[in-house]
Amino acid sequence: MPHSDDLLWGAVADISRFAALLTMAELGLADHLAHGPLSTSDLAARCDADAPRLRRVLRELAGMGVVRGAGPDAYDLTERGTALRSDVPDSVRSSIRMLGEEGFWHAMGNLPATVRNGGSAFAARYGHLYEYLAANPGAGKLFDDYMTARAIPFTEGLAKRYDFPDTATMVDVAGGKGHILATVLHANPDMRGILFDLEHVADRARELLAAEGLAERSEVVTGDFFAGVPAGGDVYLLASVLHNWDDDDAVTILRNVRRAMDPGGRVLVLEVVLPDDEAPHLGKDIDMRMLAIFDGGTERSREEYAALLDRADLRLAEVVELGAGASLIEARPR
CATH class of the missing domain: 1.10.10.10 (Winged helix-like DNA-binding domain superfamily/Winged helix DNA-binding domain)
Structure with a gap:
């Protein structure tokens, strides 16, 4: 054959x-x-x-x-x-269970209907992913564990390959349980952190940060990033956030960050950046999941991220490869 x-x-x-x-x-x-x-x-x-x-x-x-x-x-x-x-430290059990969870299984199995109808079959049945996770604690825990396991390789890359300001305060926007914030704070002992996320995530984040011995150097703040984010940070991290939203929603999030940040601050966007060629790529695989689950969520190329940042009065300054298919896009105010 x-x-x-x-x-x-x-x-x-x-x-x-x-x-x-x-x-x-x-x-x-x-x-x-x-x-x-x-x-x-x-x-x-x-x-x-x-x-x-x-x-x-x-x-x-x-x-x-x-x-x-x-x-x-x-x-x-x-x-x-x-x-x-x-x-085991690099267990894939939670990742497999998450991808086989009822809602996700429905989403992938109905990808043809999503493409035919122009709207996510998952969203039509369950609503937005984060509403679904909030209403289904079991699925929410699986998702948190999956995101933690998935983030380990590029979180380590972030801590090792990016030069954070020594005494900065980092605001981890939609930071989940806090595994990325904890890794960065351990690697930068003079930094402080604010984890910002929805109310139903907050307790799990406080537990993790306390267990990591970081309660004195961190704070958990709850809210909606479409309404605003905590002000005064030196670094704002958006890790696996923007790819969940269409361009207009992503720009709204970025504009709220731009308004909140200090004049000399920076925005770090941690995502998989799509290549411009047709070669196989992890981001293209993930994009099928984004297409199946979200109405408007998508993986993007470097040029597409630059355009989003420009609409939010930010400029793309640098792209740092972190390994495991992930990249860190650094943006600065115009």
């Missing part, structure tokens, strides 16, 4: 592989296998599953290299499969 056919049939098979991984993540199979091999019947009993059906999923997972046979009708966890344990 031609190579293109391999690619297309591989994509068809990927739905089955993802479903098997989702089953592994939801049932916590990697956690149950963490201390050694188990028979299928023992594993089924531990995760309250049907043994014959679980056996078929394990067979698929073995073909993917995340488990391996360990004697008659028994399985063990592989090194690759360890990444699905919930207690």
Whole structure:
């Protein structure tokens, strides 16, 4: 078969592989296998599953290299499969569970309807993503865990590759649980931070910042960034924020930041920046999720971000590659 056919049939098979991984993540199979091999019947009993059906999923997972046979009708966890344990630093379990969550599954499965109708099938059924997460605490926790895991590589890149002002106050706009703010404050011990987000996020952020020993150097403020953001910051971080909104809404957010910031301040936009060519790119994959979930949310190119900043009386000063497909766009007042 031609190579293109391999690619297309591989994509068809990927739905089955993802479903098997989702089953592994939801049932916590990697956690149950963490201390050694188990028979299928023992594993089924531990995760309250049907043994014959679980056996078929394990067979698929073995073909993917995340488990391996360990004697008659028994399985063990592989090194690759360890990444699905919930207690390892780079666990992908929450990410898989989030992408298989009911609303997200509906969104991706109805992408054709979204494209045909010109509006997100997810939004039509559930409303805006953040309303959905606020109304569904279980999904909200999954989303927080997913965003934390997804942010680890480029958060470390941000702390190492960007030169923050020594005594600055950074306002992390829509900062979620505070994992990015905590990383930056640890790397810059003379900085202070303000985490700004919706009320239902605030308690989780306070807990994380306190657990990181940063309660004295940080503050959690609640509000709506369409109405305004905390004033007087030296650095305003917008991490994975603007891609959730159409151009007009993104400009509104940026204008509110521009009004709030000190004259010598700066805005840091942390996003995946799309290339101008047709080569495969992580941002193009993520853009399919943005298209499916949001009415107007989109990944953008450098030129498109520069245009948004210009409308908000900001100028694009620098783009810093952070790794893991993410970039940091630094903007300054005009």
